[in-house]
Amino acid sequence: ASEPSAQDVSLGVDWLRLYGYLPTPDPAQAQLQSPEKLRDAIKVMQRFAGLPETGRLDKRTIETMHKPRCSLPDVLGPAGLVRRRRR
Amino acid sequence: YALSGSVWRKRILTWRVQSFPQSSLLNPQIVRTLMSYALTVWGVESGLTFQEVNSQHQEADILIDFARAYHQDSYPFDGLGGTLAHAFFPGEHPISGDTHFDDEEIWTFGSQDGEGTDLFAVAVHEFGHALGLGHSSAPNSIMRPFYQGPVGDPDKYRLSQDDRDGLQQLYGKVPQTPNDQPTRKPLIPPRPSVLPPDSPSAPVPDRCEGSFDAIANIRGETFFFKGPWFWRLQPSGQLVSPRPARVHRFWEGLPSHVRVIQAAYARRGDGRILLFSGPQFWVFRERQLEGAARPLEELGLPPGEVVDAAFSWPFNGKTYLIRGQQYWRYDEAASRPDPGYPRDLSLWEGAPPAPDDVTVGNTGDTFFFKGAHYWRFPKGSVKTAPDSPQPMGPKWLDCPAPDFVPHTPEPRKPTP
Numbered sequence: 001a002s003e004p005s006a007q008d009v010s011l012g013v014d015w016l017r018l019y020g021y022l023p024t025p026d027p028a029q030a031q032l033q034s035p036e037k038l039r040d041a042i043k044v045m046q047r048f049a050g051l052p053e054t055g056r057l058d059k060r061t062i063e064t065m066h067k068p069r070c071s072l073p074d075v076l077g078p079a080g081l082v083r084r085r086r087r
Numbered sequence: 088y089a090l091s092g093s094v095w096r097k098r099i100l101t102w103r104v105q106s107f108p109q110s111s112l113l114n115p116q117i118v119r120t121l122m123s124y125a126l127t128v129w130g131v132e133s134g135l136t137f138q139e140v141n142s143q144h145q146e147a148d149i150l151i152d153f154a155r156a157y158h159q160d161s162y163p164f165d166g167l168g169g170t171l172a173h174a175f176f177p178g179e180h181p182i183s184g185d186t187h188f189d190d191e192e193i194w195t196f197g198s199q200d201g202e203g204t205d206l207f208a209v210a211v212h213e214f215g216h217a218l219g220l221g222h223s224s225a226p227n228s229i230m231r232p233f234y235q236g237p238v239g240d241p242d243k244y245r246l247s248q249d250d251r252d253g254l255q256q257l258y259g260k261v262p263q264t265p266n267d268q269p270t271r272k273p274l275i276p277p278r279p280s281v282l283p284p285d286s287p288s289a290p291v292p293d294r295c296e297g298s299f300d301a302i303a304n305i306r307g308e309t310f311f312f313k314g315p316w317f318w319r320l321q322p323s324g325q326l327v328s329p330r331p332a333r334v335h336r337f338w339e340g341l342p343s344h345v346r347v348i349q350a351a352y353a354r355r356g357d358g359r360i361l362l363f364s365g366p367q368f369w370v371f372r373e374r375q376l377e378g379a380a381r382p383l384e385e386l387g388l389p390p391g392e393v394v395d396a397a398f399s400w401p402f403n404g405k406t407y408l409i410r411g412q413q414y415w416r417y418d419e420a421a422s423r424p425d426p427g428y429p430r431d432l433s434l435w436e437g438a439p440p441a442p443d444d445v446t447v448g449n450t451g452d453t454f455f456f457k458g459a460h461y462w463r464f465p466k467g468s469v470k471t472a473p474d475s476p477q478p479m480g481p482k483w484l485d486c487p488a489p490d491f492v493p494h495t496p497e498p499r500k501p502t503p
Contacts, residue, residue, distance in 0.1 A: 019232070047224050048222065048224045048231065048232055048233075049232075049233060050224075050226060050231075059322075059323075060323055063321070063322050063323045064233065064323070066168075066169075067233045067234065068168050068169060068170075068171050068192075068204065068233070068234040069169075069170060069171065069232050069233045069234060070170070070171060070172060070173055070209075070212060070213065070216075070222070070232050070234075071162040071164075071170040071171075071172065071173035072162070072173050072174070072216060072221075072222065072232075073222075074221075074222040074232050076089065076091060076092070076221045
């Protein structure tokens with residue numbers, strides 16, 4: 001399997017943040033996402049989408065991220081609730 | 088299932104549709120009926136009662152809006168596709184329970200062709216949020232975050248066990264004694280006409296028979312045209328629907344006298360989509376027609392000529408137009424046909440003559456289609472792959488392999 005492009009990774013991380021799988025970065029902090037955290041977030045997303053849980057931004061995962069969907073976050077933990085609090 | 092953490096403290100909830108879709112096949116009465124049905128789906132499992140309020144001045148717990156782009160909340164809509172709708176969890180805030188649908192979606196109900204987005208299915212999902220449910224990862228749950236397509240008749244639809252469990256965790260079960268069982272109003276929705284007056288009367292063709300009029304890769308999706316119908320194959324390899332959509336309802340502005348799309352392709356550079364029929368072609372931006380019909384002479388073909396196939400080849404940026412055993416080449420960048428054409432199609436080694444159509448797949452391979460078979464040209468190559476031809480059905484159309492097109496004659500073997 002080919003590696004995802006930098007653009008796909010960037011879009012994927014944005015998507016994962018938007019729907020609550022990754023925490024929204026704190027503007028006051030420089031934050032690096034560990035590969036493990038990213039892999040775990042992708043796995044949860046894949047579970048929601050009914051995809052094989054590879055933990056990789058593979059082709060099917062990226063395609064699924066482009067599917068029509070509900071705007072609300074999937075994970076209503078601390079990450080997902082940030083958007084609700086903002087509202 | 089997942090719970091949002093908030094719940095309504097009352098068992099009778101009011102609702103009102105505050106704004107209706109601006110351009111939709113669904114009139115306000117149908118929209119209201121569908122909303123009523125979608126709420127009832129949740130009501131019958133929980134004993135919650137939903138009352139519609141009609142006055143604009145009356146407060147409602149669940150206010151329903153069709154809105155575009157930024158609409159005063161944290162979830163701006165993004166036009167066609169992408170995000171479809173959202174709803175706010177229960178609570179004391181005025182916005183709690185409110186449900187918003189993206190007005191730029193093509194909302195449908197009872198569509199037989201998989202076209203558009205089924206309003207009832209999305210409404211059931213969103214009202215789940217409005218009652219306090221989060222997204223679920225259960226396979227049959229209506230609360231899965233991704234749009235799963237229509238869910239069938241509103242009066243027959245029943246929530247999955249996962250959804251019922253989540254709802255009943257919040258509001259309890261309905262009374263089970265016969266006398267206490269809530270009755271469900273026999274709502275007879277005014278079923279919208281799913282067939283426009285000019286809809287084709289011909290039966291829906293069998294996609295597994297192959298022999299398509301045209302096939303095109305449009306932004307990663309493969310479109311298969313046959314008569315007044317077409318199917319769409321997503322980049323993931325899944326059909327949008329096994330039922331075809333109607334060409335004239337999707338390609339807005341295509342003249343009604345055009346009954347067959349003989350070739351189609353997405354133009355490099357500006358992404359316009361060209362549909363060919365007879366000695367003319369039409370240019371579409373997204374789904375909308377741009378301008379009038381144009382003659383094929385513009386692309387370098389002799390007057391009155393028609394094409395069997397058209398495709399844009401990414402390896403030289405040129406457009407190829409095939410008729411019978413000949414092909415022409417057009418330079419999109421220079422907006423003129425290349426000199427020295429037509430040439431013999433045998434330069435594409437192993438290609439079938441007069442293919443139904445040709446398209447370049449997402450992997451870069453070029454595919455010639457004819458009848459029920461396809462010929463693959465590996466990325467950048469003008470020589471067929473050794474395993475060509477192959478039956479189309481299993482790879483492209485979710486059709487079974489063994490008995491695929493039993494009446495199709497033996498495919499022509501590639502020229503050695």
